[in-house]
Amino acid sequence: MVRGTDEQEKQKRNLYEKIREYEIEIATCKNQINDINTSITQDCVKKHGIHDFELEAEATLYGGTYFICKNCGYER
Numbered sequence: 001m002v003r004g005t006d007e008q009e010k011q012k013r014n015l016y017e018k019i020r021e022y023e024i025e026i027a028t029c030k031n032q033i034n035d036i037n038t039s040i041t042q043d044c045v046k047k048h049g050i051h052d053f054e055l056e057a058e059a060t061l062y063g064g065t066y067f068i069c070k071n072c073g074y075e076r
Contacts, residue, residue, distance in 0.1 A: 044072035051076070 003009065044051060051069035053076060058064050067076045 040072050041069075041074045044069060044074065047071075 004012070041051070048071055051074055052071055053067040054070055056066045056068045058066075068074070069076075
């Protein structure tokens with residue numbers, strides 16, 4: 001590990017702390033997005049009774065296939 005002066009080490013600690021805070025904020029945002037997506041898929045089922053899945057295929061050499069709801073985009 002590279003060591004600098006006391007002032008440089010203090011700056012590095014402050015930056016590492018900022019990184020940790022941002023990582024916590026990012027995780028919180030991802031959880032909120034997941035909650036919203038869950039709400040969207042639940043609303044779709046309430047409105048339509050079931051998800052209306054259709055087969056989607058990736059346009060690549062080894063493309064996979066997926067079932068995607070036409071109404072909300074939920075992937076199964």
